[in-house]
Amino acid sequence: MTVHPFRKNFSNLNKKELKKYLFDFYRLYKNRPIKDNKGGMFFGNMFGLYYFLRKIKPKFVIESGVFKGQTSWLIEKVLPNSKILSIDPDLSNREYISKKIEYSNIDFKNQNFKNIPKNSLVFFDDHQNQIERLMQCKWFGINNVIFDDNYPVGKGDLYTLKHAYRHKGFNHHLTFKSMIKSLLIFISMILKKKILKNYYFSNDILKSRLRDQKPNKFDFHYVNKNIDKYFEFPPIFKLKSKVKKLEKTESPILSENYKKYFDLPNTELDSHSSVTFVKIKKSK
Numbered sequence: 384m385t386v387h388p389f390r391k392n393f394s395n396l397n398k399k400e401l402k403k404y405l406f407d408f409y410r411l412y413k414n415r416p417i418k419d420n421k422g423g424m425f426f427g428n429m430f431g432l433y434y435f436l437r438k439i440k441p442k443f444v445i446e447s448g449v450f451k452g453q454t455s456w457l458i459e460k461v462l463p464n465s466k467i468l469s470i471d472p473d474l475s476n477r478e479y480i481s482k483k484i485e486y487s488n489i490d491f492k493n494q495n496f497k498n499i500p501k502n503s504l505v506f507f508d509d510h511q512n513q514i515e516r517l518m519q520c521k522w523f524g525i526n527n528v529i530f531d532d533n534y535p536v537g538k539g540d541l542y543t544l545k546h547a548y549r550h551k552g553f554n555h556h557l558t559f560k561s562m563i564k565s566l567l568i569f570i571s572m573i574l575k576k577k578i579l580k581n582y583y584f585s586n587d588i589l590k591s592r593l594r595d596q597k598p599n600k601f602d603f604h605y606v607n608k609n610i611d612k613y614f615e616f617p618p619i620f621k622l623k624s625k626v627k628k629l630e631k632t633e634s635p636i637l638s639e640n641y642k643k644y645f646d647l648p649n650t651e652l653d654s655h656s657s658v659t660f661v662k663i664k665k666s667k
Contacts, residue, residue: 387631389548391607393614393660401434401636405619408433409645416456416479423450424508426651428531429457431616431658432506435529436461441504445525446470447491447516448509452479458506459483470494471509490587491516496523508532512542512594514602517661521609526663533615533657535630542596544613544659545630547606552598565592612662618655632657 408430417423424432432454436444442465444458449471456479458467467484470491480486487494491505504527507516513530520528533543542553557565568588575582596602617633620642632655645652 388615388633388657389545389613390615390633391610391613392662393612396617396633398636404434404437405430405636406644411457411460413646415453417451417453420451420453423453424531424656425654426645426647427619427654428656428658429454430619432529432531433457433461434616435658435660436504439502439504439527441465441502441527442500443503444468445491445494445496445503445505447505447507447511448531449474449486450476450508452477452481454506454508455479455481455484468494492519496525499523499525503527504529506531510541511591512596513544514542514547514596514606517544517606517609517663521663521666524666526665528661528663530659530661531656533659535657541594544603544606544661545657546596547603550598550600550603553594553596555594557593561592565589568592609664610661611664612660614660616658616660618653620653622655623653 409426411433412426412429436458440462444462444465444467446455446458446467446469449455449469452469455467455469458465459481468487469484470487470489472488472490474486474488491507491509496503503525505520505525506529507513508531510532513533516530517528520526530544532539532541533545534541535545536549536551539553540555546553572584572588576584615633617636619636620639621635622632642649642652
């Protein structure tokens with residue numbers, strides 16, 4: 384059975400404007416600092432982020448999940464006058480580093496967002512529970528949220544909004560190597576707790592290793608209750624993967640004939656991870 388994408392209070396995109404934005408983005412993307420961004424975002428995914436940044440024009444952007452720094456570069460290029468905070472527990476993978484960007488290895492939920500502008504935005508590409516991330520944004524009063532990797536049921540390595548609105552939960556299937564690593568981390572933490580007087584056990588570390596979420600009908604009920612808008616950005620070209628048989632996307636932006644105008648491999652042009660924009664209701 385084909386599952387149609389959820390959408391809330393978001394009108395159809397202007398195709399003429401989309402095409403203009405796409406070719407603007409292509410000219411910018413050709414000058415990207417990281418040519419091999421394997422493990423990060425590619426052209427198709429990044430265009431969704433580019434589009435929402437241009438439309439919303441936030442004064443402050445929080446990026447959770449930096450990796451090599453390709454999206455940090457994009458945010459800086461699109462919004463040269465905006466403040467940027469880029470967060471990652473491991474900042475050693477960065478290949479693009481900017482003096483204009485503030486970097487932190489402290490998790491998003493532990494940051495101090497007391498005096499941030501009303502028109503702030505957070506971009507999550509950190510492979511953490513997306514429902515919990517939305518709850519944290521609600522708590523901080525951050526209303527504009529973008530998620531990468533909003534995987535359909537049966538795909539991905541985290542509990543996503545799509546999993547929630549289909550009430551399927553998420554069963555994190557670990558490799559044997561990953562299971563052993565998680566066990567060793569847990570044993571190390573237990574020993575530190577026993578030996579060190581002022582050691583505090585971190586549930587976050589374990590939750591980042593074991594990301595299970597039981598199926599339930601409540602998560603997306605509360606998400607829907609607290610959001611004004613929800614939209615999954617369309618692929619640039621029609622998807623050819625098995626995913627389209629299970630999860631219908633918004634209509635592609637261009638037909639296959641347009642591929643000749645882009646000097647990029649299909650792995651870049653066909654990349655799609657359902658970059659999703661969510662507008663949270665303002666607290667009364």
